[in-house]
Amino acid sequence: MSWQPLLLTLQVTALASLFIVVIGLACAWLLARCQFTGKPLLEILVLIPLVIPPSVLGYYLLQLFGREGLFATTFHIDVLFTWQAAVIASVVVGLPLMIQPARAGLEDVDRKLEEAAKVDGAGSLQVMRFITLPLARRSILAGVVLASARAMGEFGVTLMIAGNIPGRTQTLSLAIYDAVQTRQYDEANIMVFVLTALALMYIWGLVQLGNPLRLTRQR
Numbered sequence: 001m002s003w004q005p006l007l008l009t010l011q012v013t014a015l016a017s018l019f020i021v022v023i024g025l026a027c028a029w030l031l032a033r034c035q036f037t038g039k040p041l042l043e044i045l046v047l048i049p050l051v052i053p054p055s056v057l058g059y060y061l062l063q064l065f066g067r068e069g070l071f072a073t074t075f076h077i078d079v080l081f082t083w084q085a086a087v088i089a090s091v092v093v094g095l096p097l098m099i100q101p102a103r104a105g106l107e108d109v110d111r112k113l114e115e116a117a118k119v120d121g122a123g124s125l126q127v128m129r130f131i132t133l134p135l136a137r138r139s140i141l142a143g144v145v146l147a148s149a150r151a152m153g154e155f156g157v158t159l160m161i162a163g164n165i166p167g168r169t170q171t172l173s174l175a176i177y178d179a180v181q182t183r184q185y186d187e188a189n190i191m192v193f194v195l196t197a198l199a200l201m202y203i204w205g206l207v208q209l210g211n212p213l214r215l216t217r218q219r
Contacts, residue, residue, distance in 0.1 A: 002175075004166070005170050005175035006172050008083060008169075009152060011083070012086045012090055012151070012171060013151050016094060016151040017147065020098045020144070020148070023091070024098030024099045025102060027042065028099045029106060030042065032103045046095065049092055049095065050096045054093075054155070054156025057092065057093070057156075058089070058157040058161055061089065061160065062161055065078075065085065065088070081169060082168070082169065085158075086154075086158045086161075086169055089158040090154045090158070091151070092157065093150055093151065094147035094151040096147075098143040100143065101139045101146065105135075105138065113131055114131050138209050145202055145205045146202075152198060152199075153173055153199070155173040158173070158174065164177070164178065172194065176188055176191045
């Protein structure tokens, strides 16, 4: 078995998780704490990756990042069929699983505690750092784990915009598909075992967080 797909998978997952945390936490904060004109649209965009087929989502990304797409023509960014495209695919599919739990956790924070801290002289950033985020940390961490796990196992969207190029864009999920297609079942079994073991590690992390799959606010 070649270890290149595993190493690429870990690389893509790590970088995608970083983007997911930054973008996802910002979106969760906006949805949980702010009222603005485009909020319903943002909520729709957040949920879209969960309900449309990967081929459709991949097609939209092709239109954005293709040679005639917005990013190529406006920003001169060409990432199609590169490992960076695999990162983009993983970020897009993982974001909803980060945003929803994080949003629920932020909404559950008792505003009275935040107001009390402000009365004692704490600034907004201090309240967020020492009160809000620590109280919501279990839901935020659950979102990170769920999104990272989804990013690690991404297949369909990655195939659409990054391709399945051995040594360049072939992640572990794509390598398993190739091995099955060519009837190399011994290699497929090893890769399936590795990916399953990684998935179990994520599940163990979720179990340690208690009840992380609660996505709705409870009073």
